[in-house]
Amino acid sequence: MGVRKKPHHGILSSHTNLWKKKIEIQEIHGSPAEGEPPKKKLGACIERGELQMDENKLKDELIAKLSSNVDTTVLQMVDTALASVLSDYEVAKRNTQLSTGVLRFPELEIYIAKMRFDNKAKSTIDQYSKFLGDMLCYLGKPVDKIQDFDIMNFLNFYAETNGISDSTKNHKRLIASSFFTFLHKRGYIIKNPMATVDTIKYTAQVREALTQKEVERMRVACGENLRDNVVLELFLASGCRVSEVAGMRVENIDMKQKTVIVLGKGKKERPVFFSDRLLVYLEKYLDGRREGPVVISVRAPYQGIKKNAMENIVREISKKAGIEKRVFPHLLRHTFATHALNKGMPLESLSDLMGHACIETTRIYAKNHMSKIRYEYDMYAS
Known part of the structure; x- marks a missing residue:
């Protein structure tokens, strides 16, 4: 006995190409183990010679179809529900031309959907x-x-x-x-x-970090421009990535503790600290603002600025300072790390501050630190 399963007409109804794959449910003949429910088979009417498809592939295609219209939380719920439901089924795929017409590279779309899911x-x-x-x-x-x-x-x-x-x-x-x-x-x-x-x-x-003298020249170049001072000090005092500074929110700042919560890679939140110097600039720059992006445009409607604009601000400050080398946000992050190591910060603590998933990434910044130690050794101990 076979029963044809109808497509759901709710949130999945727009994904007709996926659900055009006809599904039939038929109980497998034979005696199941004691206490075990009978297995069911999807695709009982599949023609001979057609390719088999496992549960993972069915889930992948569904997640890929939903990923552009449904947020991550819902996708995770769908993934969990499918894993539970499909445990009672054997899955097979009909040999149709539907996906070929819709997707040029279906495997790539599935992979990209997995990246969104992650x-x-x-x-x-x-x-x-x-x-x-x-x-x-x-x-x-x-x-x-x-x-x-x-x-x-x-x-x-x-x-x-x-x-x-x-x-x-x-x-x-x-x-x-x-x-x-x-x-x-x-x-x-x-x-x-x-x-x-x-x-x-x-x-x-190994990138060469800015010297302390170059840092001071950039600070002088900011003059009385509050936004320039805030942007420069955010990088120098916290070691944040440019995307983290661009996404920084006023409501996530704790002025008393001199900390701010940033959203790092993999959408992981972490606290970072900032200096008394930055605290003074922030209080003046925010001017009573209690929410929204920290760094905003100078003209109405005063929206948060993007990564490219942040890079332009840093570049213009370095030009005013007369620094010949190319200066960009990641070099300021590198400078923060190098100066912290030079002052004796443990590598593990620096790794946490910078949001590195692996301490080996932080060791890259330690190379400049080791060159300084070698110089001091040659000067004082050899």
Whole structure:
């Protein structure tokens, strides 16, 4: 006996392409184990020779369809509910042409949906989507037909076309590796082609932090401009990322404790501290404001400024200060870390302040610190 399952007409009704995959429910013949409910089968009318699809793939396609219109909390509820419901079913996919007409790269859309589900930053998702889309267009073959030499050829082509460094090229390799590893783990491909694509060797360049003298020159260059002073000190006093400063909210500032809650990578909140100098500038700059973005535009409607505008402010301050090297927000973050280490801050504490998921990331900043120690050793101990 078979029963055809109707598509839900609520929130899922707009996703007709997904639900056009006809589903039938039929109990499997045979005696189940004692105390165990009988298993059911989705796709009893599937024609012979059609591909089997496991539970993960069905969930992935549903999440991918919903991800652009439904927030993360609902997606997580759907994912949990599906895991519970599908435990009583065996899942199979009809061999239709529906997804081919709708999605050019269905596996990429599923992967991007997974990134949204994991709360990856929009900038990261955009970067991955653009690069992987370019790669799949260039290769022009199904993901299960792509081999290691295909990817190596594309990476070489991409590097030559865009004039990128070996460091950036290796970063692109990591993006491709993340994508194909996901496909392999979820059963979309049998073999992971990235398993035989070696790490691209490169010489890591350590950024040179601003000297204390250069920092003071930038402070002088801000003059009486309150916003410039606030922006500069936010980076120098807290070591925040540019996205964290741009997203900083007035209601998250505790003036008494001189702390502010920022939203870091992976949408993780953390407290950061700031100096007495910044406290003075903030009190004047906020001028009674109790909510909204901390750093705002100078003209009505006084909205929060974006990452690019923040970078422009820092660049203009450095020009006024007459600093020849290129100065940008991440260099100020690097300067904060280097100066903190020079003053004796433990690496573990610095890692927490900067919001690093791994302390090895913080060790990069310690390289400049070690060069200073070597200089002092040569001066006083050798």
